[in-house]
Amino acid sequence: MQLRHPTLHGASVWGDEEFLLPPRVGVASPAPPPPTVVPHIETVLNSIGELVYVWDLVTDRISWTGDLPRTLGSLGEVDLSSGIAFGDRVSPESVVSRYEAIVKSDHRDEGDGVPYQLVYGLLQPRELGISGSVWVEDTGRWYGGADGRPARAQGVLRVVTERHNAERLRARHAHIDSLTGLLNRSHLSEKLQRLIEAAERSRKPFALLLVGLENLFALNRNYGYDAGDEVIAGLARRLCANMRASDLLARHAGNKIAIVAPECDLEQMQSIAMRLIDCVAAEPFETKAGAVPATIRVGGVIGPRHGRSSQMLFQHAEEALDAARESSSARFSAFSPSLARGHQRMQALSVAESIVSALDENRVELALQPIVRAKDGEAAFYEALLRVRLGDGSLVTPGSILPVAEKAGLVRLLDRRVLDLALEKMSADPRLRLSVNASLSTLLDPEWPDRLARALEMRQGVAERLTIEITETSMIEDIETTGHVVASCKRLGIKMAMDDFGSGHTSFRNLRAMAFDLVKIDGAFIRNIVNSEDDRFFARTLTALAHHLKLEIVAEWVEDEATAAMLREWGVDYFQGAFFGSAEG
Structure with a gap:
């Protein structure tokens, strides 16, 4: 009109x-x-640099509204009238294409169409002597035919080349170490993880070498910090000049540079390390303070043989570098399992000593993480989580110390201290409700139920605000003892929760006999339910089982609203996760 x-x-x-x-x-x-x-629709589109299209997937015809040459430049002069012709122009740099977003969609059209929005590149016509890509933002909605699958799509195409290039430049800066121009550690970790997966498929090993610049402290003291930075930057350039184009280099830490060499075995790794050691020592580095001599030590590990995660490979490379530093003669050390065992023994002794001193010096603390009601997001109670403050003031989380504490027989002492701290907090605040964890060692301690009863007698009104969490895997280690402990706690008025529900395959009979008050679904089944049909099935099955037993349900690791909405629809009672609050002291 x-x-x-x-x-x-x-x-x-x-x-x-x-x-x-x-x-x-x-x-x-x-x-x-x-x-x-x-104004006519084409006039409006041309003024804002957008194109409207309708794609008939049955005939593969694309109808355009707007001035293609004016919006897309030379690309608008070539044939873009079909899905095939348009798809041929999609740049290999693109993460996803319109075809993939529509034809390979997991969704079905329920009558209102299925929305999509993506950014991809379109190759300039090389036949016209033009190179590069035009980057576009494609926003639209596809509609299904009688079978619900895509039959027609309509949307708006907008050129965003400048925005895309700016974002790519920002991303590059986020991935690059400013001093050396090398990748930073986090970006190398991502690339290393992909290389691990590829190597497991191809059966081709690779090497991870960790190069440590020696005596950086003395270098900074004698020549100044600027000279120290210049030596590190010069070391990066010299290492790059002596590696293959396919190798990856990154600044791992202040004085450490990591090198990933694809398709490299142990013998080749040793050869690389010795060549780098020699080339660094061959001549000093030129700085504003004058020529500065430097030497390096190197630790290396072969992947994926000695680690199937980037974290594990870096840890083993650090152990190898430590061994090279401790040697009076060898400047290179390759990782071996025996080296790891020796390192782990020393590390375990160090951790055990830190735990004992923290207990003696009252450096065991609590961090409280809220567990919120699903219906309104308000905190219903809090989980009291262990934190150990080291002598230097830093905090250590349970994951890094509990395995050592269990082996050293210290976990019961930690459990006891956590419970005492929780009871003190609840006595001071009559409104506070807390849950605390009890390890298998604590459950098997015959004196623990009586000690708990005496502690509660001294603190009236606390028992009904306390919840004890027992992991499912701990429970099935000794069903009979766990049953007695649960019964003792229930007689005191304490609520009992099964933690990590779903991880230990508890039988229906045992679960019903224990008379728990609530279950906490293992977060491993929750964090990906939006994307994983298997996880959705398993989490919903666990929820249905808990409902059948009339148990309240806590879902762990709820990290976004989409996950929360799905769980809320299934009838989950409480949520715990960073989306609703992190653990705080």
Whole structure:
């Protein structure tokens, strides 16, 4: 429809219809307002640099509205009238194409269409002597045919090349170490993880070498910090000059550079390390403070043989580098399992000593993480989580110390301290409700139930606000003892929770006999339910089982609203996860 100028006094035309306006009696007619002109849709699109398209997937025809050459430049001069022709222009740099977003969609059209939005590149016509890509943002909605699968798509295409290039530049800066120009550690970790997966498929090993610049402290003291930075930057350049183009280099830490060499075995890794050691020592580094001599030590590990995660490989490379530093003669050390065992023994002794001193010096603390009601997001109670403060003031989480504490027989002492701290907090705040964890060692301690009863006798009104969490795997280690402990706690008025529900395959009979008050579904089954059909099935099955037993349900590791909405629909009672609050002291 198009608005046209008034044709008669008191009359206007909209489309093909005329509307006569009644005369205003006794009032002089004002001058008619200037006509309103509605610009043509193509004029609007051209002015904002956008194109509208309709793609008939049955015939593969694409109809465009807008000026293609004006919006896409030379790319608009070539054939873009079919899905095949358009798809041929999609750049290999693109993460996803329109075809993949629509035809390979996991969704079905329920009547309102399925929305999509993506950014991809379109190759400039090389046949016209033009290279590079035009980057576009494609926003639209596809509609299904009788079978619900895509039959028609319509959307808007907008050129975003400048924005894309700016974002790519920002991403590059986020991945690059500013001093050396090498990758930073986090980005190398991502690439290393992909290399591990590829090597497991191809059966081709690779090497991870960790190069440590020696005596950086003395270098900074003698020549100044600027000279130290210049030596590190010069070391990066010299290492790059002596590696293959396919090798990856990254600044791992202040004085450490990591090198990943694809398709490299143990013998080749040793050869590389010795060559680098020699080339660094061969001549000093030029700095503003003068020529500065430097030496390096190197630790290396072969992947994926000695580690199937980037974290494990870096840890083993650090152990190998430590061994090279401790040697009076060898400047290179390759990782071996025996080296790891020796390192782990020393590390375990160090951790055990830190735990004992933390207990003696009252450096065991609590961090409280909220467990919120699903219906309104308000905190219902909190989980009291262990934190150990080291002598230097830093905090250590349970994952890094509990395995050592269990082997050293210290976990019961930690459990006891956590419980005492929790009871003190609840006594001080009559509104506070807390849950604490009890390890298998604590459950098997015959004196623990009586000690708990005496502690609660001294703190009236606390028992009904306390929840004890027992992991499912701990429970099935000794069903009979766990049953007695649960019964003792219930007699005291304490609520009992099964933690990590779903991880230990508890039988239905045992679960019913224990008389728990609530279950906490293992977060491993929760964090990916939006994307994993298997996880959705398993989490929903666990929820249904808990409902059947009339148990309240806590879902762990709830990290976004989409996950929360799905769990809320299934009837989960409580949520725990970073989305609703992190653990705080």
